[in-house]
Each structure stands twice: as C-alpha cells, then as structure tokens.
Amino acid sequence: MSDTAPKTVGGILTDNLWHSNPIFMQVLGICSALAVTNLLTNTFIMSIGVIFTTMMSNFTVSIIKGLIPRKVRMMVQVLIIAFYVIIVDIVLRAYMPDIHEALGPYVGLIITNCIIMGRAEAFAQSNGPGLSLWDGITSASGYMGVLLVIAFFREILAFGSLFGFRIMPNWFEPWIIMAMPPSAFFFLGVIIWIGKTIMNHEEAAA
Amino acid sequence: MNKQSLIYTIVFTFAVCFVFVAILAVANDLTAEQVRQNQIVAQQRAVLNAMGISYQSDEEVLSLFEDVEQDEIDGTIVYITEKDGNRIYAMSFRGSGLWGPIVGILAMDSSLENIFGIEIISHEETPGLGGRITEDQWKEQFRDRPVPEGSIEVVRGGSTGDGQVAAITGATGTSNSMERILNNAMQRFRELLGGRDA
Numbered sequence A: 001m002s003d004t005a006p007k008t009v010g011g012i013l014t015d016n017l018w019h020s021n022p023i024f025m026q027v028l029g030i031c032s033a034l035a036v037t038n039l040l041t042n043t044f045i046m047s048i049g050v051i052f053t054t055m056m057s058n059f060t061v062s063i064i065k066g067l068i069p070r071k072v073r074m075m076v077q078v079l080i081i082a083f084y085v086i087i088v089d090i091v092l093r094a095y096m097p098d099i100h101e102a103l104g105p106y107v108g109l110i111i112t113n114c115i116i117m118g119r120a121e122a123f124a125q126s127n128g129p130g131l132s133l134w135d136g137i138t139s140a141s142g143y144m145g146v147l148l149v150i151a152f153f154r155e156i157l158a159f160g161s162l163f164g165f166r167i168m169p170n171w172f173e174p175w176i177i178m179a180m181p182p183s184a185f186f187f188l189g190v191i192i193w194i195g196k197t198i199m200n201h202e203e204a205a206a
Numbered sequence B: 001m002n003k004q005s006l007i008y009t010i011v012f013t014f015a016v017c018f019v020f021v022a023i024l025a026v027a028n029d030l031t032a033e034q035v036r037q038n039q040i041v042a043q044q045r046a047v048l049n050a051m052g053i054s055y056q057s058d059e060e061v062l063s064l065f066e067d068v069e070q071d072e073i074d075g076t077i078v079y080i081t082e083k084d085g086n087r088i089y090a091m092s093f094r095g096s097g098l099w100g101p102i103v104g105i106l107a108m109d110s111s112l113e114n115i116f117g118i119e120i121i122s123h124e125e126t127p128g129l130g131g132r133i134t135e136d137q138w139k140e141q142f143r144d145r146p147v148p149e150g151s152i153e154v155v156r157g158g159s160t161g162d163g164q165v166a167a168i169t170g171a172t173g174t175s176n177s178m179e180r181i182l183n184n185a186m187q188r189f190r191e192l193l194g195g196r197d198a
Helices: A009-019 A030-035 A040-067 A070-095 A097-103 A106-112 A114-122 A129-159 A181-205 B006-050 B058-065 B130-134 B136-142 B172-193
Strands: B069-073 B076-083 B086-096 B101-109 B114-122 B153-155 B164-166
Touching (some): A030 A106, A030 A129, A070 A114, A070 B006, A114 A129, B086 B172, B114 B136, B114 B172, B153 B172
C-alpha cells in the first residue's frame, strides 16, 4: 500500500492512522495487542515505548540505508531495533524504577513487534530520515489508538475500572474472560469489521 | 567500493555491531551505580511497606530504615522494629511462581500468629492477571491477618476468615504459588524465631 500512497506528511498520517493502520488493516503486531490490552495503563506505557522505538529505528535505518549491504539488511534492522529497546530498558531501570517495575517483560517484548521491523523494511529503507521519523511516529500511533480502544473495553469488563480507578458499580460482576489474552480477538474482530465497513462505504462514495 | 561484496558485508556487519553494542555497554556501565542504589532503596521500601511504616520520599526511606534493627539468624537477615509496643519481624521470602521466582518481604508480629503485612519485590507473573499480586488491594488483605493454624489459605470467591485471603481472579496458578510460598516463609519464621523469647 505504501507504494501507491503519496509520500507527504499528511498522506503518511492518514495512511498510518487509518487506511493502512498497522493493526486493523495490516493485522501486524497482534501478539502484543492481545497480551497487553487488559489494563489501560500497561497498554499506554507499552505503546509509548513502541512509538519511541519505531521512530528512532526508522530514523536510524533511513540514515545508514545507503551503507547497508542487501544481504544483511534485515539483520542490521533487528540490531538497530534491539539497540533502542535496550536503551529504553536501561533508562527506565536507572531513572524510573517504578515504571520499569510496572512494565516488567513488556519492554523486551517491543523487539518482537513486527510493526517496527515492517516499517523499517517497507518505509525507512526507501525514504529520507525526516519522513521515516514521521512514519514511525504515526504508524506506532495507529497501533496505540487501536490498542487503547481494545484496552478500554477489556479493562471495564474485566475489572470494572479505567486506568486502575474503579468506575463500575459494586453489583458489577467482572467478566473473567476479558482479563485473558484471547478475549482481545472479540474486540479486534469488531474493530476490523467496523473499519472495513466504513472504508467500503468511503470507496463506494468515491 | 562494492557494497555487496563479501568483505564489505563482513566488515560492515562487524562495525555496526561493535558501535551499537559499545554504546549499550557504556550506557549500562554509567547507570550501574544508579541501578544498584535503586535496588537498595527498593529492598528497604519493601521492608517498610510490609511493616506498615509510611514514608514520602526515597530519602525518608533511607533515614527510616536506619531505625530498623537487623539481626542475622542462621544466615537469614531478620528485620525487627517496634510498633505501638509490639515487636514486628520481617524477612525476605522467595519461591517459584507460575513463570518465575516471586521475591518479597513477609512481616509478622512477635507471636508469629498474625501476618503483619507482605510486600512483593519482584515477580514474573502474567501482567494484569498474576501480576496483580503487587496491587495494594491484594496485599492489604494480609494486613493484620491472623493465622491461627500457622498457615494461610487462598480461597476463591469473596468472603475470607482467619487464615484466608481471596484468590486473584484468572490467576489460580499464581494464587496457589503465593499460598505455598507464604506458608513456607512462615515455617521458616518459626524455625528461626521459635526458640526465642517474644
């Protein structure tokens, strides 16, 4: 899709947030979308980490892309992604131990997020540093948006709370399944359904 | 230079790895002291939390901790403090949870028939499920919880009596692990302090 899309700042924005949204159009990064979305706080912090990593790895790959031999380019991309993830981990551990504690294994899991690798390979390899940086931010924001929607419904139904604050009345019986990773599929399915339907209408109208 | 040649590929790969790993090594080294300091404060904070001593800042943690007596019995460090005329004992516990070790602090009163409080220092339980053992709502169940039988039981459902705490919904494995770990810790407590005058 990124081959035909206009490589403008606005075009990249709408593409990454909507037309080629990494989660509900490209269906990438699903493992983390299932794992972290039972609490809004965890989802939010994890997404921030993904935004930083996607942005910086895209930027770095774009800068040194002319030097990378084709045979080892994916290995170099993984190295760069891992580098930024470990930097995030080191900084959090030293200066924000509480957040580091709360995030636990999530920071390391960012490395496995295929969106980051996907953007490095599909976008940063063939575009300039500025646009690549912007592509990283918007792409990861598209990921964040969908995850927050899923987490919103899951946290309310599973724990009766939002960002840890209880909002449901006392008689509310939590739905245990919503705390489990597979339940994210229900919401992911519904979001893809709604997204596709709206997009089909847009196309029909155009 | 031919950027697709074998020599260039090898040299480039080596150079890239070297540069990035070198930066990481330096960053790790620069923050090592800070991380060590954080760990000390985390340990002290956990002891204070388990003993129900409140504090505002890390500096206060360090100064409050100076009032906590430390006694090494049989190779285990026991923290002792005086609160409202009662002696409170605390020590670290460690055991295997669902995915990895759970480490924390258990505080008991001098009769060893009441848990005074617990605090979790580190764990690798499923975030949002077993990971909720670190939430106050769960830990507060242990505050002043009498354990007349000398053991704690994690039960499903709402109401809990003496020696019982509520399990975490969706985290049966972790709940059962905590039951086992805490009962082992209480056993250890009795071994260490049993012969001593309360």
